Amino acid sequence: MSENTPTSGISADYAQRITDDLEANRSEQDRARAELTRLQDELIQLEEGEQILVKMQDVLGAAEKPAAPKSKGRKAAASVPAARGAKSRTATQKRGGGPKSRAGQQTAPEETATPKGAGEPTWRELVTGYLSDQREPKSAAEVTAALTEAHPQRTTQVAVVRNTLEQGVAHGLLERSKQGRSVYYSPVSASHLAEAGASAK
Incomplete structure (x- = not known):
């Protein structure tokens, strides 16, 4: 031994x-x-x-x-x-x-909407709004597919959506979870946001 x-x-x-x-x-x-x-x-x-x-x-x-x-x-x-x-x-x-x-x-609606800017929701608003209506976490590809279908007039790319999701995580608006090699995103609960706001004060 x-x-x-x-x-x-x-x-x-x-x-x-x-x-x-x-x-x-x-x-x-x-x-x-x-x-x-x-x-x-x-x-x-x-x-x-x-x-x-x-x-x-x-x-x-x-x-x-x-x-x-x-x-x-x-x-x-x-x-x-x-x-x-x-x-x-x-x-x-x-x-x-x-x-x-x-x-x-x-092409006409896109041309008139782009210069205004203020009339269109931001990517963060679109992403967080979509995830808030979902019961289960979604991957970047799933979010991209849903936004492409809901907003066909806008050019939606997976890289842009993933970047927006990661920004949401960085700002404490979204949560990231892993299942195997896949990454999923979900909105932060209201109670968690309230706790974060209280601690920030």
Whole structure:
């Protein structure tokens, strides 16, 4: 039995090293995920800013184009407003997807809603609102599928939804749980939120 003692001691040392390495690995994974979440959030904000600037550029460009016919002769002055209105409508139809105005109806609501911004719910509102109506935790893929079906006019990506879910967890609005290799999310209970608010005071 004394011969087995050194072997068992070495095995215990290796087991401890493996445990320590595993904990360090998981810690690095958490750090990398946090950094990835931050970068994804920054990228989303930049992309949204770009969309707003492009829309504003289009609006300004459309407003300047009709002013050109005013410099053409006296006789054309009376007919310019009607022609200008027709041209601007035609240009709008072309930007919306060609001369078929009905076919462009799908893009029109998105174009008008994007510059307003305030009229549309944020991703966090959509995600937390959906999860609050669910009885069981949902994965990022399930949340993405549900939001895509409920809001077909918005471009929904799994990466964006997962980023929003992780932000909700970071802000104490959502809870993360694991089942095997899958990660699920659910809203934090009202009592837990009340306790967190009381402790913050």
